[in-house]
Structure formats: structure tokens, C-alpha cells
Amino acid sequence: MGSGFEGFEEYLKAGEIAYRVKKSVAKYVKPNVKLLEIANYVEKLIKDLGGEPAFPANISINEVAAHRSPYVDDVAVVPENSLVKIDVGVHVNGYIADTAITISFNDKYLRLVEAVQEALNNALKIISNNIQLNAIGRVIERTVKSYGYNVVRNLSGHSLGRYLIHAGEIVPNNSSFVPLGKVSAGKAYAVEPFATDGRGYVQEDRNSIQIYALSSFNFKNLNDEERELAEYIFTKFKTLPFCERWLVDKFNDYLRLRDILKKLTSKKVLTAYPVLVESSKGYVAQYEETVLILKDKVYITTNPEIQ
Numbered sequence: 001m002g003s004g005f006e007g008f009e010e011y012l013k014a015g016e017i018a019y020r021v022k023k024s025v026a027k028y029v030k031p032n033v034k035l036l037e038i039a040n041y042v043e044k045l046i047k048d049l050g051g052e053p054a055f056p057a058n059i060s061i062n063e064v065a066a067h068r069s070p071y072v073d074d075v076a077v078v079p080e081n082s083l084v085k086i087d088v089g090v091h092v093n094g095y096i097a098d099t100a101i102t103i104s105f106n107d108k109y110l111r112l113v114e115a116v117q118e119a120l121n122n123a124l125k126i127i128s129n130n131i132q133l134n135a136i137g138r139v140i141e142r143t144v145k146s147y148g149y150n151v152v153r154n155l156s157g158h159s160l161g162r163y164l165i166h167a168g169e170i171v172p173n174n175s176s177f178v179p180l181g182k183v184s185a186g187k188a189y190a191v192e193p194f195a196t197d198g199r200g201y202v203q204e205d206r207n208s209i210q211i212y213a214l215s216s217f218n219f220k221n222l223n224d225e226e227r228e229l230a231e232y233i234f235t236k237f238k239t240l241p242f243c244e245r246w247l248v249d250k251f252n253d254y255l256r257l258r259d260i261l262k263k264l265t266s267k268k269v270l271t272a273y274p275v276l277v278e279s280s281k282g283y284v285a286q287y288e289e290t291v292l293i294l295k296d297k298v299y300i301t302t303n304p305e306i307q
Contacts, residue, residue: 011301019301036076069245072248073254082106086101127291193288202276
């Protein structure tokens with residue numbers, strides 16, 4: 001126990017690693033670099049620095065807002081003149097840091113990036129114990145709209161738990177009329193504004209699924225092959241998201257692996273997280289930091305530059 005809640009030191013360590021990875025990958029990402037190379041770079045660096053990936057590296061480009069992580073056989077590259085979002089998750093003993101940046105290779109979108117960055121900074125200035133979660137959303141939306149853009153209304157920040165990316169509470173990106181409660185001391189939150197020049201709504205691309213998480217521990221109706229994979233997933237990842245790339249060392253026929261993952265999803269043992277795309281094909285920018293809330297202090301674990 002440190003400074004008020006369980007896992008304090010681990011949260012700080014995960015945040016330090018995430019910050020270093022974020023700074024490094026910002027220099028690594030360039031047009032024509034393969035997304036698979038970027039993901040491998042991020043995930044290896046996390047491990048080299050003493051952490052574990054809390055979820056597969058997300059590399060979401062242009063109108064793709066989230067959940068894009070390369071397949072094991074992915075040949076996609078960073079396009080010229082693109083807007084690239086890198087979302088990095090780190091855990092130390094299950095305690096998570098979640099952070100994201102946007103890199104623009106097109107001057108047209110620099111102002112969009114600035115809008116979401118300022119929205120995050122303004123939210124971090126007010127977040128504290130007992131503040132209404134809705135107040136954070138109002139600040140984010142007001143900032144983004146002052147630049148002439150829209151927030152992505154159906155994406156939000158979230159509370160974090162041990163081995164849980166989404167621990168039940170929402171940190172909204174807009175002015176919600178639904179009471180969402182207050183920020184609580186002793187908890188970790190990811191503050192995660194998304195801004196767009198589009199309508200401000202994302203939809204799922206069900207034909208593009210790279211990320212999964214275990215959602216049921218009832219394996220009794222599985223065949224031997226399915227049960228073996230489900231048990232391995234639980235042992236390796238608990239309830240954290242994972243991708244097929246992380247399983248090919250044990251299940252080296254990735255096409256067969258892909259088929260089993262689909263079957264486990266249909267049996268509701270796994271939850272699939274499809275790629276999320278802005279509904280009007282508007283470009284999307286994202287920034288994110290993780291905060292620890294104490295009664296009288298806030299730690300921004302993933303960015304010591306803005307303490």
C-alpha cells in the first residue's frame with residue numbers, strides 16, 4: 001500500500017515505462033514504415049523496460065479511431081500525409097498505464113491535433129478527488145468546439161483496475177446529461193479525448209477484428225482445442241486484451257488460430273473489439289494520459305512534463 005491505495009508503486013512504474021515508450025515511438029513512426037514493425041517495436045520496448053503490454057499496440061490511421069492493431073501477416077504501412085494515433089498500454093503486476101499520442105504527417109491536421117491536446121491538458125487541470133465526471137466532459141467538449149471540431153461522443157476515458165482496462169466508470173468527452181458520479185480518491189483513470197472534423201460518432205467495422213479479451217471463465221462447452229487456447233489465454237493475459245500475434249509462438253498455424261478465436265467469440269468466451277471508424281470518414285485525433293487520484297493530490301503517471 002502506498003500513498004492511499006493498492007498498487008501505487010506499480011502504477012507509477014507502469015506510467016514511467018509508458019511515458020518512455022510513447023516518447024520513443026513518436027520518433028520511430030514515419031510514412032512507409034510497416035504497422036507490424038511499429039507494434040513489435042512498442043511491445044518489445046515495454047518488456048525491455050520491465051513492464052508488460054496491457055493491450056496490443058493500437059496504430060489507428062486517419063478516420064480509424066481505435067482498436068487497429070496489426071495482424072501477424074499484416075503488410076499495411078503508414079501512409080503519406082496521414083494522421084496516426086498510437087495508443088500504448090503497460091502493466092506492472094496488473095496495474096495499468098494507458099496513454100496515447102497523435103502524429104500528423106499532414107499540416108492540414110495540425111490544428112486538430114492541437115485541439116485534442118489542449119482539451120486533454122484542460123481536463124487534467126481540473127481533475128481531482130470528488131469532481132463530477134460530467135465536468136471533465138464539459139471542459140473537453142468546450143475546448144474542442146472552440147477550435148471548430150467535434151468530440152467523438154461515443155468514445156470516452158475510463159477508470160482502470162487491476163488487469164482491467166475498463167473498470168466500470170466513464171470519463172466522458174462531451175457534456176452528458178446523465179449523472180456519471182464523481183472522481184474518487186484511491187482510483188486510477190485514463191482521460192482520453194478524441195476530436196474529429198467529422199460527425200463525431202464511431203461505428204464498428206465487424207470485418208476488421210484484431211483485439212480480443214477473455215469474458216467468461218466457463219470452458220465446459222469447449223472442445224479440447226478451444227479449451228487449450230482459452231486456458232492459455234487466461235494464464236498469459238488474465239482479463240487484459242490480447243491479439244493473435246501474441247499467440248502464434250504457441251499456436252503456430254495462425255489461420256487455424258484465427259478460426260478458433262472466432263469460435264471462442266461466438267461461444268461468448270471471448271469478447272471481440274472491432275476496429276472503430278468515424279462514421280462520416282472524418283479524421284480523428286486522440287491524446288490520453290493516466291492519472292492516480294489521492295485525496296489531496298493527482299499524479300499524472302504517464303507524463304511527468306505536466307505534473
